[in-house]
Amino acid sequence: MNQPSVVEALVKQLLAGATPEEGRALLDGLLSGQVSSIFEKLHTDQAPTLRPPPADVRGFRVRLDLLHAKPPVWRRLDLPGDLTLPQVHDVIQAAMGWTDSHLHRFRTGSDVRAPYFVTTFDIEEGEDGLLEDDVRLDQLLAGDGDSLWYEYDFGDGWEHLLKVEEVLDEPPATVRCLAGRMACPPEDCGGIGGFEELAAWVRSGYDDTLLPENFDDAAHAREWAPMDWHPDHFDVDEVNSALPLALAEPGAVTGELAHLLAQRGSQGLREVLSRPLSHWPTDVSDDEADRLTETYRLLLEVVGDGVALTSAGYLPPTAVERFAVDAGVTGWWIGKANREDLTPPVAAARESARALGLVTVRKGRLNPSAAGARACQDPQALLQHIVGRLPLGTKDFDRQSGWMALAVAASGAPAEDWHAMISDLLFDIGWRTSRDSYSPPTAHSTTLTVLETLAGATRAGWRVTGTDLAVAATSRRVIRGR
Known part of the structure; x- marks a missing residue:
């Protein structure tokens, strides 16, 4: 118009x-x-103008620029023309290095009032317009010089320009980055102005006189900034490693985890759930079930028909010592391992068993629950009971931390990486420490304790390592609702 x-x-x-x-x-x-x-x-109120999808899909070599950044921050990409706008959004996020923590908008002009496409979030908020979901890139771009504008984070106002440099007769088999320059700004750094201040401080070798005013001190700024971030860093191989994950479809999930996956800031979760092992089966053999459930079966054997607790509410020393020996705690624990209050591995096993509904406390006695009594001699039944109870917790943080733990374990990530990955995912979906708004929360949850117990933490000194395929399969069973 x-x-x-x-x-x-x-x-x-x-x-x-x-x-x-x-x-x-x-x-x-x-x-x-x-x-x-x-x-x-x-x-x-103008609606964007769309071309009909072409009969033959072509490709585009485009340059993606972060507008107003000096020196320029850009990426050169080869894109298939049949990418949908949500897929282009994922590509931009991965190519630039954003974390998909904010709203975005595609426009057909440089003016902020130019015709734009609405997102599913906009629709949920009651806005009308042309939904981006089914719009293809080649309905907006056709020839050299054609452009598309992309805004990310309406607070910081990151404006991007996607401009066609060359039309390719054949679409690339995969999205790929050919070149680029400069690092992506850190999220929530205050827009171009904040980015320039932070970049100047880092380039100066962290000169205190150039420290941006919004930080208390250099230590605060270093803790807040992404690890090893430098404004002049760019690695095309890193981008090309991230792009396939950005476009991969996550494995099937259910319940609250599906809701969390649909939220803003879930790109990290999407990448975890898109890993190849996240798509593997959920079968666990009888031998694997026997190994995974050993700690809880040994505890149920010690409890028997019920055991009287001490006046302070702990297991009696003979029960603690028997369980510690049978479960392998004494092989690495420093101490006599005959008092529950001084032997945290025993206390953790008991508390997680109680959270799983395997044991109960009544009138000063620790008793097996009906489910625990039925399943104590049947590893597969016991494992299925555990699957049905996860994730544990009634508070939002405990439960969501449990879902993140299950997603990470289901992906086949090595156990030594679990804590860091879970913390990062919790940060991405909005959780912070009570200390400040810049630090990721702890990964600890009762669900994580259970997964580590299944992986053999009681025998391994709480230091489980590597990928346990049976634990991964069990976690996939939980997140798929089976």
């Missing part, structure tokens, strides 16, 4: 039949900006 002609037509309509006084009032209103909203609404 041609904006000047619209304005002219509207002005003529408004002036037609108006008295001289009314005409002057309209002119005064236009000059003072009092009626500018009329024209802004006309402008923003």
Whole structure:
């Protein structure tokens, strides 16, 4: 739609039949900006114009620029033309290094009032418009110089320009990055101005006189910034490693985890659930079930038909010592391992068994629950009971931390990486420490304790390592709701 002609037509309509006084009032209103909203609404209510999808899919070599950044921050990409806009969004996030923690918008012009596509979030908020989900890139771009604008994080206001440098006769088999320059700004750094201040401080060798004012001190800034971040860093191989994960479809999940996956800031979770092992089966052999459930079966054997607790509510020393020996705790624990309050591995096993509904406390006795009594001699039944109880916790953080632990374990990530990965995922979906808004929370949850117990932590000194395929399969069974 041609904006000047619209304005002219509207002005003529408004002036037609108006008295001289009314005409002057309209002119005064236009000059003072009092009626500018009329024209802004006309402008923003325009729908984007789409080409029909071409019969033959082609590719585009594009340059993606972060606008207003000096020195320029850019990436050169080869893209198939049949990518949908949500997929282009994922590509931009991965290529630049963003974490998908904020809203975004695609526009067909440089003006912020240019026609744009709405997202599912916009629709949920009651906004009307053309949904981006089914729009293909080749319905917007066709020839050299064609452009698409992308805004990310309406607070910091990161504006990007995607411009066609070359039309490729054949679409690339995969999205790939050919070149680029400079690192992506850290999330929530305050827009271009904050980015420039932070970059100047890092380039200076962390000169205190250049420390951005929003940080208390250099230690605070270093803790907040991404690890090893430097504004001049760019590695094309890192980008090409991230791009396939960004476009991979996550494995099937259910319940609250599916809801968390659909939230903003879930790109890290999506990448974890898109890993190859996240798509593997959920079968666990009888031998594997026997190994995984050993700690809980040994505890149920010690409890028997019930055991009287001490006056302080702990297991009696003979029970603690028997379990510690049978479960392998004495092989690495420093101490006599005959008091529950001084032997945390025993206390952790008991507390997680209670959270799983395998044991109960009543009238000063620790008793097996009905489910625990039924399953104590059947490893597969016991494992299925555990699957049915996970994740544990009634508070939002405990439960969501449990879901992140299950997702990480299901992906086949090595156990030594679990804590760091879970903390990062919790940070991505909005959780922080109580100390400040920049630090990721601890990964600890009762669900994580259970997974580490299944992986043999009681015998391994709490230092489980490597990928346990049976634990991964068990975790996949939970997140798929089976």
